[in-house]
Amino acid sequence: GVTPAREQAWLTAQEAVFALCARDPLDVLADPGPLIAPLPASEPLYWRQLREYQMAAGAFYAAHYVQSQQAFARIGRTPGHPMQAWGAYLALRSHLREFQLPTAPPPKDAATPPAKAAPQQVAALETPRREGAAILRDPALAEVHEATAATLRRAAYLLAPRQRFEELTALLDDLRADPSRDAALDDWQLMSYFTGDEKADARKLATLREAHPWYDWVANVTHEDAAATATVPPTAPAASAVCGRDCLYANQAWGRGVGTAERRPEDFTTGQHRAWLVAALMSDAPLVPPMEREALAVPVSAPEYATVRYWLAARLAATGHADEARALDEGLLVRLQASRPLSSSAINLVTQQRFGIATSVADASTWLLMSPVASTNPDTGERADPALDVLVPSDDGVRWLDRSLSVADLLQVAHALKAPSAWRSRVAVAAWMRADLLGDAPSALEAAALVEQWVPSLKPVALRYRRAPVGAERHHGLIVAALRHGMSPDPGASYRDSGGTWPLAKPDETVADLWCRIGDNEAGDYMAGMPAPRKSRLQPPEVTADPARRDAERARLLKTHSATGYVGLHAIEWATAHPADKDAPWLLYVAVQSSRGGCVDPDHTAISRKAWQVLHQRWPRSPWTEQSPYFF
Structure with a gap:
C-alpha cells in the first residue's frame, strides 16, 4: 500500500x-x-x-x-x-x-568523425527496424505504436539519411501512393532542406523539379522557393504583368499540345495532366475556353473533382463571371454535404469562397458561418479538436462584420441568421451598442428587442433599456451592463460572451475591455509588435446597401476613445452629476483599474488620475476606494 x-x-x-x-x-x-x-x-x-x-x-x-x-x-x-x-x-x-550518441566524453582536440559509408548506415539501421517491427506487430503494445513508428522514421533519418531519402523519393514518385502515409512528404521535405545560399538552393530546386514531376508541380502551386524566377525551368516563357513565370509555366504544362494532332483524348484523363489543370486554374492567367471545358468535364468519381470545381469557380469569379462561380460553388456544396466521409474542411473552403462573391448583405449572411475543424494553441501551434461544436465565421467573416457594415447592415445580418447561434447574438449586441453610441435611437431599440428575445441573461438589461427615457440614463444603463456582461460593439471582440450567454463578471474583476477601436478590433498599441493579418485571396464582399452611411458611421466610431478611455470619461461625468448613485464608486474603480494596460489612449493617465481623484475625494471610505490606492 x-x-x-x-x-x-x-x-x-x-x-x-x-x-x-x-x-x-x-x-x-x-x-x-x-x-x-x-x-x-x-x-x-x-x-x-x-x-x-x-x-x-x-x-x-x-x-x-x-x-x-x-x-x-x-x-x-x-x-x-x-x-x-x-x-x-x-x-x-x-x-x-x-x-x-557518444558513450564516452570525446577528447577536447578531437576532430569531427567522418560520416559513415552508406553500407554501414544501412547495417546500423537493420536491428532497430527489426525491434520496431516486432513492437508494431504486437496488438498488446498499441499504446506505443505511434511513438514507435515516429522513432523508426527519425532513426532512418539520422542513421541512414541517404537510404531514407531514396526510399521516400521512390515512394513519392509513385503517384498511386499516399504521400501523407507515415509522414513521407513531411520527412522528404525535411531531408531536402535548403541552406539559405540563394544560388545553391536555386540550382538544387531546379534539379529536383526536373527530376521529379510531382515536386515540379508542388513547387509551382506553393511557390515555396525563395527565388521563383531563378528556379522555373528554362523552357518557361517570359513573365508578364498579369502572370508570373510560375503561372505561365503551369499554363504551358497544362496546354502542351492543345489544338494539335499530338493531343490524344486520353490525355484529358491522366492524373498528371489533371494536376497541371489544377495548377493552371490556381494561377492568375486568363481562363481560356478549352481549360473551362476540360474542368467541367472532370467526372464526379475523380478524386480531383472537388479541387478542380473549387478553383474553376475562383477563376470564373476573378475574370468577371461571378454568377457562374456562385452556381458552381453552390452545386459543389450540395455534393460535398452529401458525401461520406464528410469533409468539414472542404465544405468550409467552398462556403468561404461563396461568401466572398456574395451579392448582398443577406446573401453574404447565408454563407457567413462555418463548422470549426480544429483549435490551435497560439503559443505552440499544437492542434486539437474544437472545444465547442458551434458555427463560427472565418477571419474574413469577422473582419467583414467588424469593419464593413453599417448598423442597418448588422441588423440585416442578425435577421438573416435564422438559426440561434452565439454569433447571431453577438451581431445583435454589436448593432445595439453601435446604434446607442451613434445616437440612433430607433435602431438601438430594434436591436435591443432582438437581444431581449435571443439572450436570456441580457433580457432584463434590454427590457430596462427599452423602457428608459431617451438620453443619458438609458445610455448609462447600457454602458454599465456592457461592463458587467462583456458586451462589445464589435462582434469579433466579444471576449467574455461564453458562447453567447454573457454571464456576469465579478465586480472586482470587471475591466473595460470591450473594444480597442470600434470598427477596427485589430488596432491598438498592444498589437503594434504583432504581424499584420494575412491578406486573404477571398476578401469580404463589398455589399453594404448604403456605403456613404456606413463610412460616416465608421468614421465617427473610429474617433471614439478605446473602451478604457470612454468608460473613464463617462464614469467621471456620471459620478460628478449623480453623487447619490450607489454604483458610481464601483464605476470609478473600474475606470482606474482598466487604465493599467491593454488598449489605452494617449490621455489615459490624465483620465485615470481624474477618476482616482473623484473617487478618493467623494467616497473616501468606500471599499472601492480602498482597492484603488494608485492611478496609472
Missing part, C-alpha cells in the same frame, strides 16, 4: 531521473554521478517494479545505453509489470541512442 515513506522514496528517485535528464549530455558523460539504487527485497513487488523503471530511466539519461536497453527489455518481458507496455519501446530508444 501507499505510505508516506514509500511515496517519498519514489519522489526522490524520480527527482534524480529528472536531474540527469536536465543536464548537458557531455557533462553527464564526464561525471554521471551515482546511479539509482534498487529497493530492498522486503518492499512490495509493485514498488520494486516502479523503482526498476526509474533505474532504467536513470541509466538511459546517464548514457549507460546497454544497461538501460537490457533493463527496459526485461520490463517489457515481465507480465503484469506496471510499465510493461513501455519496456520494448524504451529498449528500442536505448538501442538507437547507443548508435546515435
Whole structure:
C-alpha cells in the first residue's frame, strides 16, 4: 500500500531521473554521478517494479545505453509489470541512442568523425527496424505504436539519411501512393532542406523539379522557393504583368499540345495532366475556353473533382463571371454535404469562397458561418479538436462584420441568421451598442428587442433599456451592463460572451475591455509588435446597401476613445452629476483599474488620475476606494 515513506522514496528517485535528464549530455558523460539504487527485497513487488523503471530511466539519461536497453527489455518481458507496455519501446530508444550518441566524453582536440559509408548506415539501421517491427506487430503494445513508428522514421533519418531519402523519393514518385502515409512528404521535405545560399538552393530546386514531376508541380502551386524566377525551368516563357513565370509555366504544362494532332483524348484523363489543370486554374492567367471545358468535364468519381470545381469557380469569379462561380460553388456544396466521409474542411473552403462573391448583405449572411475543424494553441501551434461544436465565421467573416457594415447592415445580418447561434447574438449586441453610441435611437431599440428575445441573461438589461427615457440614463444603463456582461460593439471582440450567454463578471474583476477601436478590433498599441493579418485571396464582399452611411458611421466610431478611455470619461461625468448613485464608486474603480494596460489612449493617465481623484475625494471610505490606492 501507499505510505508516506514509500511515496517519498519514489519522489526522490524520480527527482534524480529528472536531474540527469536536465543536464548537458557531455557533462553527464564526464561525471554521471551515482546511479539509482534498487529497493530492498522486503518492499512490495509493485514498488520494486516502479523503482526498476526509474533505474532504467536513470541509466538511459546517464548514457549507460546497454544497461538501460537490457533493463527496459526485461520490463517489457515481465507480465503484469506496471510499465510493461513501455519496456520494448524504451529498449528500442536505448538501442538507437547507443548508435546515435557518444558513450564516452570525446577528447577536447578531437576532430569531427567522418560520416559513415552508406553500407554501414544501412547495417546500423537493420536491428532497430527489426525491434520496431516486432513492437508494431504486437496488438498488446498499441499504446506505443505511434511513438514507435515516429522513432523508426527519425532513426532512418539520422542513421541512414541517404537510404531514407531514396526510399521516400521512390515512394513519392509513385503517384498511386499516399504521400501523407507515415509522414513521407513531411520527412522528404525535411531531408531536402535548403541552406539559405540563394544560388545553391536555386540550382538544387531546379534539379529536383526536373527530376521529379510531382515536386515540379508542388513547387509551382506553393511557390515555396525563395527565388521563383531563378528556379522555373528554362523552357518557361517570359513573365508578364498579369502572370508570373510560375503561372505561365503551369499554363504551358497544362496546354502542351492543345489544338494539335499530338493531343490524344486520353490525355484529358491522366492524373498528371489533371494536376497541371489544377495548377493552371490556381494561377492568375486568363481562363481560356478549352481549360473551362476540360474542368467541367472532370467526372464526379475523380478524386480531383472537388479541387478542380473549387478553383474553376475562383477563376470564373476573378475574370468577371461571378454568377457562374456562385452556381458552381453552390452545386459543389450540395455534393460535398452529401458525401461520406464528410469533409468539414472542404465544405468550409467552398462556403468561404461563396461568401466572398456574395451579392448582398443577406446573401453574404447565408454563407457567413462555418463548422470549426480544429483549435490551435497560439503559443505552440499544437492542434486539437474544437472545444465547442458551434458555427463560427472565418477571419474574413469577422473582419467583414467588424469593419464593413453599417448598423442597418448588422441588423440585416442578425435577421438573416435564422438559426440561434452565439454569433447571431453577438451581431445583435454589436448593432445595439453601435446604434446607442451613434445616437440612433430607433435602431438601438430594434436591436435591443432582438437581444431581449435571443439572450436570456441580457433580457432584463434590454427590457430596462427599452423602457428608459431617451438620453443619458438609458445610455448609462447600457454602458454599465456592457461592463458587467462583456458586451462589445464589435462582434469579433466579444471576449467574455461564453458562447453567447454573457454571464456576469465579478465586480472586482470587471475591466473595460470591450473594444480597442470600434470598427477596427485589430488596432491598438498592444498589437503594434504583432504581424499584420494575412491578406486573404477571398476578401469580404463589398455589399453594404448604403456605403456613404456606413463610412460616416465608421468614421465617427473610429474617433471614439478605446473602451478604457470612454468608460473613464463617462464614469467621471456620471459620478460628478449623480453623487447619490450607489454604483458610481464601483464605476470609478473600474475606470482606474482598466487604465493599467491593454488598449489605452494617449490621455489615459490624465483620465485615470481624474477618476482616482473623484473617487478618493467623494467616497473616501468606500471599499472601492480602498482597492484603488494608485492611478496609472
